Amino acid sequence: MASTTVPISSTSLSERRKLFTEMPPQPLTVKPGHLTEEMVRQFFEEGFVIIEKYFLTEELDACRKAIDKLVDDLAQQMYKAGKVxxxxxxxxxxxxxxxxxxxxxxxxxxxHKKGVLPKAFQDLWSNERLLNAIEQLIGPEIAGHPMWNLRTKVPQNLATVVPWHQDAAYTDEDSYDVLVPTAWIPLVDANFKNGCMQVVRKGHRSGKIATHECCAGPTWYVMLDEKEMEETLGVNLQEDVVLCPVPYGGMLLINNLIPHQSLSNFSNEIRWSLDFRWQNPEKPWGFYGLKEGVLMKSAKNSVTKIDWHSFTSNTKPLKNYASKVEGEFDTTLAGPWMDRWEITHKNRHTTTFQENTTA
Known part of the structure; x- marks a missing residue:
């Protein structure tokens, strides 16, 4: 059984708290895409900020077209195999x-498991305006984190509902002292009806990673009990939960200690979204040695071309946790984060994990 004990960081708790709550020195030159001082301050003080108008329509439309192709490719694959x-x-x-x-x-x-990163996704993730904003949060040394996702929240599907959690709960303890901002970018207008995000404001201020459990309902997601959240992180869920609707063209920025969840989709259409992460490339990746990030911007060594080939050559970092029976149509998803926390609720995903780790 996995341990529920959170390892003690080499950095003191007070130092870690400062990392996540105090705004760093800002770039001297204002560049395209820079956030306002108020937005940056909210990110560090509240743990999140919504920017309603940020991306160009053509940038997001290109991602939607890329998704159409991904869906068509999968449909063709399944059709030829007799799955549909x-x-x-x-x-x-x-x-x-x-x-x-x-x-x-x-x-x-x-x-979700395909892990294909089309050029439109690459272009959005490494968008100069977006990297300029991220520089305001973590400094000029910027790499894309190996943990990124295309979210496919189909209507009324429990497997697409993500419970309360901190992103740091998915990484190993070596990265607990690394600030990893996430940009959650909806590819439709995201609202309460179709399952937008909720955050717990100031839930990062303790600098702590609460004890999570595995896994929620029919999913592979870790989950954070509300009582544990309040006791360990010092939040009040009656007052601190914030609904985060984001219009098409906007984004939600959060740090990796802020508790958040996504809601159910009660609409008739899919709520698509992308989430990208960045960190200082000199810091631990926290991805269990399975994959490293990709350098996107540096003040030390000019990045003239992002090495997407090396980054995407390992598109299935969790292949060792796949079912040995279902093969390419394996609909379970398991990974090393399941060994970070106690498995308190078993389902087919945790069964796959346990079969692979005990074989």
């Missing part, structure tokens, strides 16, 4: 994946 009887080509961005999921439950997981 229809390609559902008459449906589009808002509902084609839902139709595939209805015929072959777990299709959303297959797409």
């Amino acid at each position: 009887k229809h390609l559902y080509e008459e449906f589009g961005f808002a509902d084609r994946l839902t139709k595939l999921e209805e015929e072959f439950p777990g299709t959303t997981i297959l797409l």
Whole structure:
């Protein structure tokens, strides 16, 4: 059984708290995409900030087109293998994946596990304006973190509901002293009805990683009990929970200690989103030695070309945790984060993990 004891960091708790709560010196030159001082201050004081108008429509539209191709490629693969009887080509961005999921439950997981990073995603992640904003949070040495996601929240599907958690709960203890900002970027208008995010304001200020459990409902996600959250992180869920609707073209920035969750999608359309992360490349990645990040910007060594080839050559870092039975159509997802926390609720994902780690 996994231990619930959180390792003691080499950095004192007070120093870690400062890392996550105190605004660093800002760049002397204002660059395109820079956040206002008020936005940066809110990120460090509250643990999150919503920027409603940030991306160009064409930048996000390119990502939507790339997703259409990813869905079509998966549909063709499943059709040829006899997993589905229809390609559902008459449906589009808002509902084609839902139709595939209805015929072959777990299709959303297959797409999630593909780990394909189309050029449109690469361009958005390394967007100069976006990197300028991230520089305001972590400084000029910037690398894309190996943990990124395309979220496929199909309507009324429990497997796409992400429970309360801190992102740091998915990484190993070596990275607990690393600030890793996340940009959550919806590819539709995200609101309460279709399952936007909620955060617990100031839940990062203790500098602590609370004790999580594994795994929530029918998912592979770790979860944070509300009582544990209040006792360890010193928050009041009656007062501190903030709903975070984000319009198309905007983003939600959070740090890796802020508790957050996504809600259920009660609409009739898919709520697509991307989440990208960055950190100082000189710090530990916290990804269990499975993969490193990709350098995007540096004041020490000019980055003229991002090495996407090396980064994407290992697109399945969790392959050692895959089911040995289902192969390419394995709809379970397991990984080393499951060994960080006690498995208090078993499901097919935790079963796959335990079968692979005890074999």
